[in-house]
Amino acid sequence: MSRLRHYINLVYELSWLDFKLKYYGSVLGLFWSFLKPFMMLAILYVVFFYFLEVGIPDYQVYLLLGIVFWNFFADATKDSTTSITAKTGLLQKTNLSPIIVVVSAIMHSFWTFIINLAIFFVFFFAFGHHLSWSILMLPVFVMLTMLLTVGVSFLIVPLYMRFRDLGHIWDIFLQMLFWATPIVYQYTSVPEEYVRWYLLNPVARLIVDARNATIYNFFPAAEQILITTAIVLVTLAVGWAVFKRYGQEFVEQL
Amino acid sequence: MGKNSSNNSDAMIQALHLTKLYKIPHEKRATLFETVLGHLRNQMSYEDFYALRDVSFEIKRGEMVGLIGKNGSGKTTLLKILAGIVPSTSGTFAVNGKVAPLLSLSVGFHHELTAEENLYLYGAILGMPRKTIRTSLTHVFRFAGVERFKDMKLKNFSSGMVARLAFAMMVQTDPDILLLDEIFAVGDKDFIPQCLEVIEDYRRRGKTILIASHNLETVSKYCSRTMLLEGGEIKIFDETKKVVEAYEKNGKR
Numbered sequence: 001m002s003r004l005r006h007y008i009n010l011v012y013e014l015s016w017l018d019f020k021l022k023y024y025g026s027v028l029g030l031f032w033s034f035l036k037p038f039m040m041l042a043i044l045y046v047v048f049f050y051f052l053e054v055g056i057p058d059y060q061v062y063l064l065l066g067i068v069f070w071n072f073f074a075d076a077t078k079d080s081t082t083s084i085t086a087k088t089g090l091l092q093k094t095n096l097s098p099i100i101v102v103v104s105a106i107m108h109s110f111w112t113f114i115i116n117l118a119i120f121f122v123f124f125f126a127f128g129h130h131l132s133w134s135i136l137m138l139p140v141f142v143m144l145t146m147l148l149t150v151g152v153s154f155l156i157v158p159l160y161m162r163f164r165d166l167g168h169i170w171d172i173f174l175q176m177l178f179w180a181t182p183i184v185y186q187y188t189s190v191p192e193e194y195v196r197w198y199l200l201n202p203v204a205r206l207i208v209d210a211r212n213a214t215i216y217n218f219f220p221a222a223e224q225i226l227i228t229t230a231i232v233l234v235t236l237a238v239g240w241a242v243f244k245r246y247g248q249e250f251v252e253q254l
Numbered sequence: 255m256g257k258n259s260s261n262n263s264d265a266m267i268q269a270l271h272l273t274k275l276y277k278i279p280h281e282k283r284a285t286l287f288e289t290v291l292g293h294l295r296n297q298m299s300y301e302d303f304y305a306l307r308d309v310s311f312e313i314k315r316g317e318m319v320g321l322i323g324k325n326g327s328g329k330t331t332l333l334k335i336l337a338g339i340v341p342s343t344s345g346t347f348a349v350n351g352k353v354a355p356l357l358s359l360s361v362g363f364h365h366e367l368t369a370e371e372n373l374y375l376y377g378a379i380l381g382m383p384r385k386t387i388r389t390s391l392t393h394v395f396r397f398a399g400v401e402r403f404k405d406m407k408l409k410n411f412s413s414g415m416v417a418r419l420a421f422a423m424m425v426q427t428d429p430d431i432l433l434l435d436e437i438f439a440v441g442d443k444d445f446i447p448q449c450l451e452v453i454e455d456y457r458r459r460g461k462t463i464l465i466a467s468h469n470l471e472t473v474s475k476y477c478s479r480t481m482l483l484e485g486g487e488i489k490i491f492d493e494t495k496k497v498v499e500a501y502e503k504n505g506k507r
Contacts, residue, residue: 094355095337
């Protein structure tokens with residue numbers, strides 16, 4: 001069996017294992033993880049649509065798609081930080097690569113992401129929306145989000161292994177990033193002189209483009225997609241280099 | 255490091271000047287906050303600890319070699335380096351063939367999952383495709399003698415039963431080199447001879463085994479040569495009888 005197939009097999013087994021473990025012993029099982037985005041949706045919708053009266057068209061689906069993408073990025077990066085310590089036994093006694101452990105933790109969130117997307121579309125059609133050809137771009141943005149998450153995780157996991165309070169720091173950072181991403185509002189509300197900087201946030205770019213393709217039925221501009229791809233690939237490359245350099249030390253620091 | 259070489263087919267494990275240095279901080283700083291404070295007070299100091307120091311040896315095909323020494327003498331570190339779990343600080347080694355990347359029979363299992371689910375994970379780590387695992391499961395359960403419990407959660411298994419499963423699964427991957435670390439710490443009176451029988455059968459088929467143990471009786475009985483480690487260095491690497499004698503004499507003094 002080739003090395004790559006071995007790795008793919010391992011990622012599959014480990015992520016499936018995490019998935020099963022998460023829902024063992026909970027009566028409603030998987031239901032909870034799909035309830036979470038809808039609870040967020042209900043709260044944010046009431047506050048922003050009724051209290052603050054933001055006038056975004058199709059606000060229910062606008063909000064839900066943003067939440068689904070955001071939850072994947074936030075949950076997966078958070079899970080990845082603790083993934084190494086959670087697999088201490090395996091890492092110390094077998095030659096399991098830390099890279100596989102981190103990618104598996106992300107894959108586990110990715111399964112939830114895909115199922116949440118499926119539920120989004122049920123919701124989407126129930127509200128009488130229609131798809132156009134631009135939906136073909138959605139898988140591209142899903143994959144880019146996945147790659148971005150892997151890159152960011154590769155960067156923060158070594159930091160977490162070295163400094164255990166990074167867990168708290170990352171939580172705070174995610175809260176800031178949540179509001180620095182157009183999930184509940186539109187990026188056009190950002191003051192014009194800051195938009196340039198604002199759009200360096202790859203999560204913001206991905207969510208904006210995913211909405212354009214899914215809800216507003218138009219193809220995002222090619223040069224914008226290229227810029228997004230470039231940001232994602234740079235993050236991934238830097239993350240990979242950092243992880244390669246420090247990954248081996250993890251097992252010794254456990 | 256750790257490359258497979260197909261030439262010189264007689265030497266299965268070749269280690270040259272393997273050294274492992276651990277830097278142990280005087281004060282353990284696990285948080286960013288503590289590190290910043292430590293740097294401000296200019297107190298980041300480390301103690302060098304050589305877990306292995308300039309270890310060179312060669313093990314040939316079909317040999318079963320014992321690895322003895324006190325706790326902290328470097329046995330586990332050596333096995334970990336050979337299994338590719340941790341890198342060496344300096345020095346090189348070459349292994350000729352497939353190494354079972356598994357040192358212990360008691361960890362790595364997940365207790366909330368059933369025996370069968372655990373074996374799928376375990377097999378994946380050992381590098382088996384899912385199909386192969388499926389076909390070998392019956393055999394594994396029979397060898398381990400726990401067929402009746404395959405759908406039971408592992409937390410209800412005894413540690414001996416877990417060790418049986420792990421060993422049975424490892425044997426299924428048919429490795430060329432077995433690295434075993436204290437596998438006789440768990441397991442009952444029936445299981446240990448059963449394991450040793452399989453290991454011995456392995457050796458006869460031309461496989462290579464490196465086994466770390468505190469059980470001098472087992473080492474004397476099965477290992478042709480034995481390596482005595484002391485403070486990370488090879489004290490003696492010779493016929494088992496001589497090494498065990500030297501070790502026992504040393505212990506009495």
